[in-house]
Amino acid sequence: MTPKNNIIIGIIIALLVVASYNVDANPIEFIEGLPNLAIVVEEMLLVEPKYVPTAIWAMFETIQMAFIGTIIGFAIALPLSMLAARNLNSKYVYAPVRALLATIRTFPSILWAILFVIMVGLGPFAGVLAIIMYTIGFVSKLQYEAIETIDSDPMDAVSSIGVSKWQLIRYVVIPESASHLLSQLLYMFDYNIRQTSILGLVGAGGIGFYIINYIKFFEYGKAAVFMLIVLITVLIIDWVSVKIRDKYIIKSQHGMEVTTK
Amino acid sequence: MKKIQMIKNQPLSLISTTKIIQMSNVSTSYDSKNFALKGINLSIDRGTNYAIVGQSGSGKSTLLKLMNGMMISSNGTIKIDYVVPDMNDKKFKKMMHTIGYIPQSLGLIKNITVIENILIGALPRLSKIQSLFKRFPEHEIQEAKRILKLVALSGKENRKVYMLSGGEKRRVAIARALMQKPTILLADEIVSELDHVTAHEIMDLIADAQKQMNLTAIMVHHDMQLALEYANRVAVIKDGEKILEIGVEGEKIVDFQTGDMSAEEIMEMYSNDSKK
Ligand SMILES: Nc1ncnc2c1ncn2[C@@H]1O[C@H](COP(=O)(O)OP(=O)(O)OP(=O)(O)O)[C@@H](O)[C@H]1O
Ligand SMILES: [Mg+2]
Numbered sequence: 001m002t003p004k005n006n007i008i009i010g011i012i013i014a015l016l017v018v019a020s021y022n023v024d025a026n027p028i029e030f031i032e033g034l035p036n037l038a039i040v041v042e043e044m045l046l047v048e049p050k051y052v053p054t055a056i057w058a059m060f061e062t063i064q065m066a067f068i069g070t071i072i073g074f075a076i077a078l079p080l081s082m083l084a085a086r087n088l089n090s091k092y093v094y095a096p097v098r099a100l101l102a103t104i105r106t107f108p109s110i111l112w113a114i115l116f117v118i119m120v121g122l123g124p125f126a127g128v129l130a131i132i133m134y135t136i137g138f139v140s141k142l143q144y145e146a147i148e149t150i151d152s153d154p155m156d157a158v159s160s161i162g163v164s165k166w167q168l169i170r171y172v173v174i175p176e177s178a179s180h181l182l183s184q185l186l187y188m189f190d191y192n193i194r195q196t197s198i199l200g201l202v203g204a205g206g207i208g209f210y211i212i213n214y215i216k217f218f219e220y221g222k223a224a225v226f227m228l229i230v231l232i233t234v235l236i237i238d239w240v241s242v243k244i245r246d247k248y249i250i251k252s253q254h255g256m257e258v259t260t261k
Numbered sequence: 262m263k264k265i266q267m268i269k270n271q272p273l274s275l276i277s278t279t280k281i282i283q284m285s286n287v288s289t290s291y292d293s294k295n296f297a298l299k300g301i302n303l304s305i306d307r308g309t310n311y312a313i314v315g316q317s318g319s320g321k322s323t324l325l326k327l328m329n330g331m332m333i334s335s336n337g338t339i340k341i342d343y344v345v346p347d348m349n350d351k352k353f354k355k356m357m358h359t360i361g362y363i364p365q366s367l368g369l370i371k372n373i374t375v376i377e378n379i380l381i382g383a384l385p386r387l388s389k390i391q392s393l394f395k396r397f398p399e400h401e402i403q404e405a406k407r408i409l410k411l412v413a414l415s416g417k418e419n420r421k422v423y424m425l426s427g428g429e430k431r432r433v434a435i436a437r438a439l440m441q442k443p444t445i446l447l448a449d450e451i452v453s454e455l456d457h458v459t460a461h462e463i464m465d466l467i468a469d470a471q472k473q474m475n476l477t478a479i480m481v482h483h484d485m486q487l488a489l490e491y492a493n494r495v496a497v498i499k500d501g502e503k504i505l506e507i508g509v510e511g512e513k514i515v516d517f518q519t520g521d522m523s524a525e526e527i528m529e530m531y532s533n534d535s536k537k
Contacts, residue, residue: 157434158328159370161441162348162357163384167392171381175373 011060043220051222055207055229062206063233065127065199066192072128073135074185080136081143082169087155088147098144105137109195113204124205131192131199146247147173179249186241193237197230280340281307281445281477282328287337289327293390297323298501301337304529305494310471311479312488315498317434320530321481324498325447328479329362342444358385361438361497365449365481369422375433379405380441405440410464412436428459435463446471447476453483460484464491 011061019025083089084097107115120126150173158172174181200208205228214223282305290296298320305311314319326332327339330346330353339346341360347353361382369378383401384392391397397405409415412432417425422433431451438446446467452460468491471478482488488495489509494517495504506517 153364153366153368154370155368156331157362157364158370158381158384160331160357160360160362161382161385162354163381164392166389167384167387170395171384172370175370178372232263 029132040220044224047224047228049225050219051225052229055210055226058207058210058226059229060232061124062196062208062230063193065124065206066131066189066196069128069131070135070185070189070192071198074133074139074188076132077136077140077143078181081147082173083139084140084144085173087150087152088165088169088173101137101140104133105141107133107137109134109199110202113199113202115155117203122203122205127196127199127204127206130204131196134195135188135192139184142184143177143181146177146184150176183245183249186244190234190237190241194230194234231247278302279307282479283338283340284327284448285338287327287334287339289323289332289334289336291323296501298327298334298498301503303496303503303506305477307477307481308471308475309477309493310491311477312490312492312495313479313481314483314485314495316321317353319498320501322449323479325449325479328447329360329443330357331362348360359441359444361441361443361446363431363434363438363446363448363451367451368432369430369433369437371423372421374419374421375414375425375436376402376405376409378409378422379408379418379432379436379440382437385441403437408436408439411439411470428455428463431455431463432466435467435470439474443474443476446476446480448478448480450483451482453488460487462499467491 043157080097080101084094084101086094089097109130112133113127116126116129153166154172154176159168163171194209196206197211198206198208200206200210201212203209207230210222211226211230214220214226282303284301284303287301288296288299288402290298304405313324315321316334323332323334327334328341328346330341330348333347341353342356344350344353344356348357354436366410370381380397380401383405386399386401406418409418412435414429414432414436417429422430425433434451435448438448448467452463455463464487467480470476480488480492485495489507492508494506494508496503508515
C-alpha cells in the first residue's frame with residue numbers, strides 16, 4: 001500500500017466520523033434500541049390470518065398499479081430514449097432531451113406520488129402516475145445507454161444503403177437492443193412492485209396504505225400479514241423474471257459475437 | 262506465388278468505358294495528424310471488377326468508405342457516377358440505395374433471420390407505412406428468395422444469423438447487397454478468412470451476379486493471386502498511397518500506372534512490398 005492510498009483511507013475515515021457526528025448516528029443508541037425491536041417482532045408473531053384475503057386483494061391492486069405504470073412509462077420512455085441516444089442524433093437533439101430526462105429522474109417516486117395526490121386526489125391513480133413518471137426517468141437512461149452500446153457495424157452497413165432514420169430504428173436499433181430492452185422491462189416491473197408497495201404511505205393507493213396505518217396504531221400483527229404478502233409476492237416475481245430471462249434473453253444472446261453487460 | 266492460369270475476367274475491350282468512379286488526388290484522415298490515404302488517383306470503368314490489395318492498415322477499407330459516402334475526403338475530388346458523394350445531398354442519398362456495401366465485419370443483424378436481413382436491402386423501395394409494419398410486398402419476398410437461391414442459402418431463410426457459419430454469413434451479406442439491385446458493389450475482404458474452395462465459390466457467385474446485373478464490383482482482397490484471378494484491375498495500396506495498378510491481359514500482367522512490366526517483376530515487387 002502506497003502512502004498516497006493511506007492518506008486517502010485516512011481522509012475517508014475522518015469524513016465518516018464527522019458525518020456520523022453531524023447526523024447524530026450513535027451506535028450506543030442502536031444497541032439500546034434493540035429491545036424495542038424485540039417487542040415489535042413479538043407482536044408481529046401474533047399474525048392475524050383473517051386479514052390474509054384483504055392483504056391479497058391490496059397486493060393485487062399494487063401489482064396492477066405497478067403493471068400499468070411500468071408499461072406506460074416504458075412506452076413513453078422508448079421514443080424519448082431514441083432522441084437521447086448520442087449515436088442517433090445531433091447534439092441539438094440529444095442534449096435537451098437528456099436534460100429533461102435528468103430532471104425527471106431527480107424526483108424519487110414518493111415525491112411524484114405526493115405531487116399527484118395533490119393533483120388528482122388520494123388513491124391508486126396518483127400512485128400509477130407517480131410510477132409512470134419514475135419509470136420514464138429511470139428506464140430511459142438504461143434504454144439510451146443500451147442503444148448507445150449496440151454494435152456500430154450493422155448501423156453503418158444499413159445506413160450506407162441510404163435508409164431513413166425511422167427505418168434504421170425499426171430494422172436495426174430495436175432488434176439489436178431487444179434483449180436488453182426486455183430485460184430492462186422485467187427489472188423495472190420487479191422494482192416498481194416494491195416501490196408501489198410503499199406509495200400508500202402518502203395515500204397513493206396500494207398495499208402500503210394498510211401497512212402504514214396499522215403501524216401507526218401499533219397493530220403490528222395485522223401489519224405483519226400485509227408485509228408477509230409483499231415478501232411472498234416479491235419472491236414470486238423475482239423467480240418468474242429469472243425464468244423469463246433464462247428462456248428469452250440469455251437464449252437470444254447465446255452465440256452472439258457482441259454481448260454487452 | 263504460382264503463375265496465373267485461370268482468367269475469369271472479361272476482356273476490357275468488351276466493356277463500356279464510362280467511368281463509374283473517379284478519384285483525383287484524394288487524401289483523407291481520421292485525425293488531424295496522420296493521413297489514412299494520400300494523393301489517390303484512380304478511375305474505374307463501369308461493369309469491371311476492380312480489386313484493392315495491400316497490407317493491414319494500408320488504407321483499403323478507408324478507400325471503400327470514401328466510395329459510398331460514409332467518409333468524406335479532406336482533399337481532392339471524388340465522383341461516383343459523376344456525382345460527388347455526400348450523405349446530405351439528396352441526389353447522392355438516392356444513389357446510395359443502389360450501392361451495395363459489405364463491410365469487413367459484414368454488418369449483419371445477428372438476432373434476426375436470414376431473410377429479414379436480406380430484405381433490409383429492399384427498404385429504400387418501401388413506403389413509410391410498409392416499412393413501419395414490416396409489410397414487404399410479395400414481389401420483394403420472391404426476389405429475396407431468388408437471391409437466396411443464387412447465394413445457395415435456400416432452406417436457411419428462417420435461421421437466425423448468429424447460428425450461421427462464417428461462409429454462410431458472407432453469403433447473407435452478399436444477398437443483402439444484391440437485394441439493393443446494386444449498380445456498384447463494394448466488398449471489404451469478404452473472402453479473406455475463408456478456405457480456398459469456399460473463397461472461390463463466393464467469388465464465382467459474385468462474378469455471376471456481375472454478368473447478370475452489369476454490376477461494377479470493387480473488392481478488397483488480401484490475396485494477390487485471387488485478386489488477379491477475378492479482377493480486371495488490381496490496385497496496390499501501401500501506407501495510404503496507391504503504388505501500383507496492374508491487370509492481366511492475355512497471359513501478361515500489365516502495369517497500368519507506370520507502363521509495361523513483366524509478371525515476374527510485379528510479383529517480386531509485390532512480395533517485397535506487401536508480403537506479410
Ligand atoms: N475509425 C478510425 N479511427 C482512427 N483511425 C483509423 C480508423 N479506422 C482506420 N484508421 C487508421 O487508418 C489507417 C487505414 O485503415 P484501414 O482500415 O483503411 O486499413 P486497411 O487497409 O483496411 O487494413 P486491414 O487490412 O487491417 O483491414 C490505419 O492506420 C488505421 O489505424
Ligand atoms: Mg480493412
